Amino acid sequence: MLNILIVEDEENLGSTLEEYLRGLGHKCVWAKSGSEATLLFKKNSPNLVLMDIGLPDTNGLKLASLFRKERKDFVLLFLSALNDPETKVEALEIGAEDYITKPFALKELILRLERILKTQASFETLPEEIVHGPLKIWFRRYEVKDGNGNIIALSQKECAILELLYKKHNVAVPREEIIEKIWGEDKFPSNRTVDNYIVKLRKWCESDPNRSIEIQSIRSIGYKLTINHE
Amino acid sequence: MLNILIVEDEENLGSTLEEYLRGLGHKCVWAKSGSEATLLFKKNSPNLVLMDIGLPDTNGLKLASLFRKERKDFVLLFLSALNDPETKVEALEIGAEDYITKPFALKELILRLERILKTQASFETLPEEIVHGPLKIWFRRYEVKDGNGNIIALSQKECAILELLYKKHNVAVPREEIIEKIWGEDKFPSNRTVDNYIVKLRKWCESDPNRSIEIQSIRSIGYKLTINHE
DNA sequence: ATCCAATCTACATTTCGATGACAATTTCAA
DNA sequence: TTGAAATTGTCATCGAAATGTAGATTGGAT
Numbered sequence: 001m002l003n004i005l006i007v008e009d010e011e012n013l014g015s016t017l018e019e020y021l022r023g024l025g026h027k028c029v030w031a032k033s034g035s036e037a038t039l040l041f042k043k044n045s046p047n048l049v050l051m052d053i054g055l056p057d058t059n060g061l062k063l064a065s066l067f068r069k070e071r072k073d074f075v076l077l078f079l080s081a082l083n084d085p086e087t088k089v090e091a092l093e094i095g096a097e098d099y100i101t102k103p104f105a106l107k108e109l110i111l112r113l114e115r116i117l118k119t120q121a122s123f124e125t126l127p128e129e130i131v132h133g134p135l136k137i138w139f140r141r142y143e144v145k146d147g148n149g150n151i152i153a154l155s156q157k158e159c160a161i162l163e164l165l166y167k168k169h170n171v172a173v174p175r176e177e178i179i180e181k182i183w184g185e186d187k188f189p190s191n192r193t194v195d196n197y198i199v200k201l202r203k204w205c206e207s208d209p210n211r212s213i214e215i216q217s218i219r220s221i222g223y224k225l226t227i228n229h230e
Numbered sequence: 231m232l233n234i235l236i237v238e239d240e241e242n243l244g245s246t247l248e249e250y251l252r253g254l255g256h257k258c259v260w261a262k263s264g265s266e267a268t269l270l271f272k273k274n275s276p277n278l279v280l281m282d283i284g285l286p287d288t289n290g291l292k293l294a295s296l297f298r299k300e301r302k303d304f305v306l307l308f309l310s311a312l313n314d315p316e317t318k319v320e321a322l323e324i325g326a327e328d329y330i331t332k333p334f335a336l337k338e339l340i341l342r343l344e345r346i347l348k349t350q351a352s353f354e355t356l357p358e359e360i361v362h363g364p365l366k367i368w369f370r371r372y373e374v375k376d377g378n379g380n381i382i383a384l385s386q387k388e389c390a391i392l393e394l395l396y397k398k399h400n401v402a403v404p405r406e407e408i409i410e411k412i413w414g415e416d417k418f419p420s421n422r423t424v425d426n427y428i429v430k431l432r433k434w435c436e437s438d439p440n441r442s443i444e445i446q447s448i449r450s451i452g453y454k455l456t457i458n459h460e
Numbered sequence: 461a462t463c464c465a466a467t468c469t470a471c472a473t474t475t476c477g478a479t480g481a482c483a484a485t486t487t488c489a490a
Numbered sequence: 491t492t493g494a495a496a497t498t499g500t501c502a503t504c505g506a507a508a509t510g511t512a513g514a515t516t517g518g519a520t
Contacts, residue, residue, distance in 0.1 A: 083313065085335035092341040101331060105315035111322035155465055171370045190468055195510065197466095202510095218372050219476065219508060220386045385476060423478055425499060432499095447498065449486065 002026040002117075005046035007037040007063070008079065009056055017050065020106060034058035041067055045140070046074055048113075053080040053087065061087070065094050072181060073160065075116055079104070126167070132227055133212030135205060139163050147208035157182065161197050165215065165225035174222040198223060232256040232347075235276035237267040237293070238309065239286055247280065250336065264288035271297055276304055283310040283317065291317070295324050305346060309334070356397070362457055363442030365435060369393050377438035387412060391427050395445065395455035404452040428453060 008014040018030040031037035034057045053060035081102040130137040136145035205213040214226045238244040248260045261267035264287045283290035311332040360367040366375035435443040444456045
């Protein structure tokens with residue numbers, strides 16, 4: 001199930017999309033203006049944003065880059081009647097996963113979405129509550145429960161790193177990938193920064209004597225989160 | 231390095247693309263007609279096809295579906311001046327990874343290619359889990375299972391060498407090639423270094439009494455990994 | 461002014477990976 | 491057949507580089 005934000009001022013298209021995507025079983029909200037979109041973006045933390053470029057009160061490109069500054073973990077898809085090369089390039093540079101020119105068949109959008117979801121498995125929304133042994137995770141609440149039954153609050157970054165590792169569990173995630181996905185391609189936190197978050201996360205999962213979840217370092221690669229089933 | 235086939239009748243665009251992609255270090259051939267494309271497709275087995283739809287002697291869509299019938303392991307990208315919904319849907323249904331409408335900036339193609347290459351590392355990717363007899367390999371996890379059922383962690387170099395040999399199984403891989411691919415052209419580890427990694431890998435695969443996987447040394451050449459099916 | 465997340469700095473610790481000595485094996489010429 | 495030369499196998503060892511960790515510092519929000 002995806003958490004989708006549609007930003008589209010055309011009544012017709014907007015409602016069709018909303019209805020259709022809901023029909024597929026996704027959580028889906030529809031903003032008709034930039035300001036409304038901003039509110040819903042903050043409130044819902046969508047992992048997929050369908051963005052029109054021509055909006056009444058702002059420009060979809062600008063709006064999208066504001067969103068990107070806040071969070072990196074959502075797929076961005078532009079829908080626009082503009083078919084000029086510059087706009088398309090700009091859109092892709094913001095980090096859009098795709099740019100669909102109107103007019104398009106609903107079917108096209110779906111096919112493109114399917115393709116994205118197939119490759120980008122990591123955008124799948126996780127269940128509200130995740131349980132492994134005594135350990136519990138609530139990503140949306142920024143909370144975990146440790147081996148002693150204590151609820152621990154996670155900061156945004158801690159949570160983002162845990163989520164990244166969790167979605168790719170059993171696979172070594174390179175340091176660079178962590179940095180790129182959490183901080184962005186252009187930011188370079190100092191070397192020890194990532195490790196510090198790992199320390200905190202380890203303190204949490206090592207509180208479980210059965211080690212239902214482990215975070216190992218793969219030297220000269222990065223980190224690997226392992227889930228141990230009984 | 232990718233093996234690319236460009237199918238495009240416009241001289242200008244075709245040569246620009248070919249030149250550019252070669253500049254990036256890819257192997258790249260350019261067909262100006264459908265018949266030529268068919269020949270080159272069979273000859274080269276490309277893993278990326280850039281296909282124009284309006285061709286002199288055939289239709290790009292038809293041609294692409296013929297290609298797809300033969301092989302599925304290539305990425306397909308359409309470049310076309312046609313912007314009508316039906317064509318686009320048809321293209322995506324054939325399994326196109328993307329459909330770029332002309333006019334487009336070279337930059338757009340590059341950005342879209344980059345995105346595809348980032349997510350679809352699947353060109354080279356081996357299966358998540360590889361099984362031969364009791365032996366198992368998980369390259370992305372940096373782990374193997376030996377003949378006694380023990381999970382053994384592999385270091386980055388051990389894993390890289392195993393992967394190299396595995397991909398070329400049954401073929402002798404020269405020492406120099408191993409060194410070049412793993413260490414880089416400019417580094418020269420002493421002769422015994424490679425052997426040491428082979429020792430570790432042999433300890434692993436010789437734990438299987440059936441010798442499902444063997445690593446033999448080919449004197450004065452290098453090493454050969456053999457897979458023995460029953 | 462105060463809090464807390466985020467980041468950085470400095471230092472401790474771990475371990476990977478390279479090396480070289482030596483043993484074992486194969487090759488090939490005499 | 492034999493033995494020297496070349497190649498490969500194995501082991502213990504060491505240093506550098508990667509990682510672990512505890513605090514200090516920053517900077518924004520309330």
